[in-house]
Amino acid sequence: MVSPHHVVKIATALSAVALTASVAVAPAYALQDIAIEDAVAQSGSVTADNGVVMQSDDQSDDQTGGQQSQDSMPDNPNAKLPDNVSDEISDDATVISEDLAVTPEGEVKNIETGEIVTDPTLVGTKDQQPDPLAKTNGESFIPVSAEDVKNAVADANVQLSKFESNEYGAHWGTYNNTKAFFDYQNNLFVQQAKGVIDVSEWQGDIDWAKAKADGVEGAIIRLGYGEGNNADKKAQRNISECKRLGIPFxxxxxxxxxxxxxxxxxxxxxxxKLKQFGVNPSDLAYPVYYDLEKWTWEGHQPPTDPNVYNNIVNNWYSALQSAGYKNLGVYSYTSYLQGPLKHADIYAKTTWVAQYGARMGFDSFPTNSRGWQYTSTGKVDGISGNVDMNAFGNKEYESLINLLWVVRDEDIAVGASVNAPYTDLEYKWQSYNVNTGKWKTIANWNSANWAGWSDDVGTYWLHLEVRDAASKTSVGEKTIAFAYVPGSKRINATYAGWQSKDVLLGVSSDNAQGRYKIKIYDVNKQQWVAGFNGQWAVWEKPSKGIYWTHFELYTSNGKLVETKTYAFGV
Known part of the structure; x- marks a missing residue:
């Protein structure tokens, strides 16, 4: 039995967004962004502190006093935990069954897909309440907050299980509902974070499949050192394996x-060596880094003058850039950056810094994206011995998926720009007609980030899913509400005039390929009484009365673009 305060009132009307559209105004525009950007964070046990969720070493029992199964819903030990929770399910939503959640506005959504549920057996109708047990197939279920379910999913997935705090308290957690990395005082370093390792031949033959399964989300691979030396003995293998498994590198x-x-x-x-190993600029999800450290080399001394180092960096950059490799960066450690590398131009290129301490000592990152190498003693499945661990991400939140559109003569080209560490992406475009409640696939999974969208005039949701082409790992999805009018061509003139006892009707537009329909509606009879195809029509000997003359413009493939209606008295 569920106590009264658990009862959830579900609005039965489909009312995700209140939209109005006029076909006489701008042809297409995004009305409201209804996506919640990317990703339920993956973490271990968590505790809340000032709105930030942090990793904790302690595992406490649930409120019932017993240890709950890691694969079950909070407060519902017999209900299976979902594999994932859609970004469309906000933290303040309430989970009401294994696969359904209700938003504060009363919309019922599928937990994993985020799609609004309209089945009347589950949500009822305006006149009929649904059986409350229909949502759970007759089983009892205690409603629980979506935030708790997301945290449980994160714990169950155990991603980045080995990406733990360093020895000084820098740690993983969540921020803005994304994975994040903090210093020992919970100061944010990056959000939208990825656990990245850097490797060389000293890690031997890495089992990259095991490493990926253990939470590795990216790799920085040593290619070599100095000049005139052989490449790193494992560079070719590491590059090939990352390509094969879709690990950004x-x-x-x-x-x-x-x-x-x-x-x-x-x-x-x-x-x-990049060309020798078949690494094109487009293969690189992370930069080619110039590793600048205080080296020892018999008979030589490293520079101590920042101006000399700046010229060194500029020459190296020039060699890479002239060959088409534009995604470049400088790597070093804090004390060296505060000494021989202390130059504004070098700082402007430094996006990856080693700091094996409680906090990041370098505070002059030039870009929003950055990386912290926080330990050299990490442990990852598939690697024997230690490995360097890094947190890469963004200081300020960045939208991973941005939608674009161009209104063409007879349709709308929709496109996307994606900010994600993957080299080859696939896209799936869909539209949802708010009036009919039907989904339509605009373009199924393919590598093109643009698609032609052809539909009737109306109000829609435009939905995009993006995934990594190699691993099929989801990158994210985004949905916007859209007042759609197909194309940029419109009705520019109509005509209704007497010819003796008949009425000549006409319509024109600036679409040379347009198709037309003309209709007559009898107001007194409340029915359509005549219809014609084409730009011109003769309405023969109409009877006395009040009518509507109605003109329709279609694209060449039959999609309704615009209508015009006028009163006409006889």
Whole structure:
């Protein structure tokens, strides 16, 4: 038995957004962004602190005093936990069954897909209440907050299980409902974060499938060092495996340059080996990093003048850029950046920093995206021994998916720009007709980020899903409400005039391929009494009365674009 305060009142009307559309105004526009950007964060046990969810080492029992199964719903040990929770399910929604949640506005949605549920056996009608047990197939279910379910899913998925705090308290957690990394005082370093490892031949033959399954979401692969040396012995294998498994990767090159001339040679060596191993600029989800550290090399001394280092960096950059590799960065550690590398131009290129401490000491990151190498003693399945661990992400929240559109003559081209560390993406476009309640696939999964959308005039939801082409891992999805009018061509003139006892009717538009219909509605009889195809028609000898003359414009493939209606007295 569920106590009264658990009872959820569900609105039965489909009213996700209140929209109005006029076909006489702008042809298409986004009315409201109804997506909640990307990702339920993955974390271990969590505790809340000032709105931030942090990783904790302690595992407490649930409120009943017993240990709940990791795969069951909170407060409902016999109800299976979903594999994921859609971004469309807000934290303040209430989960009411294994697969349904109700929003504060009363909309019932599928937990995993976020689609609004309209089945009257589940949500009822305006005149008929649904059986409350229909949602659970007759089983009892205690409603629970969506936030609790999301946290339970995160715990059950155990992603980044080995990406734990470093020795000094820097730790993983969540922020803005995304995975995040914090320093020991809970100051945010990055949100929308990814757990990334950097590797070399010293990690041996890595079982990349196991590493990915253990939470590795990216890799920075050593290609080599200095100039004139062999490539890293495992670079080719590591690159090939990351490509095969769809693991986003970047490259790093350790520098021994003490002069700008040697830096240029190092850059040429990097380019040669990238091409040797088949790494195109488009393959790189993370930059090619120039690793600048205080090195030891018999008979040589590393530079100490930041101006010399700046010329070294510029020459290396020039060699890479001239070969088409534009996604570049500098890697170093805080003390070196505050010494020999202390130059504004070098800081403007530094996006990855090592700091094995409680906090990040470098505070001059030039871009919103950045990486913190926070430990060198990480443990990951598939790698024997230690491995460097990094948190890469954004300081400020960035929309991962942005929708674009261009109104063409007879349809609308819809497109997307995606900010995600994947080199090859696939897209699926759908539209939902708010009036008819039907979904339509505009373009099924393919590599094109643009699609032609052809529909009748009306109010729709435009929905896009994006995934990694290699691994089929979901990158995210976005939905916007859209007042759709197909194309940019409109009715520009209508005519109704007497010819003796008949009425000549006409309509024109600026669409040379347009198709037309003309109709007559008898107001007294309340019915259509005549209809014609084409731009011109003769309405023969109409009887006395009040009528509507109605003109319709269609695209060449039969999609309604616009209507015009006028009163006509006889």
């Amino acid at each position: 970047g490259i790093y090159w350790y520098s021994y340059a003490d002069t700008p001339a040697l830096a240029k040679e190092e850059g040429a060596d990097v380019v040669a």
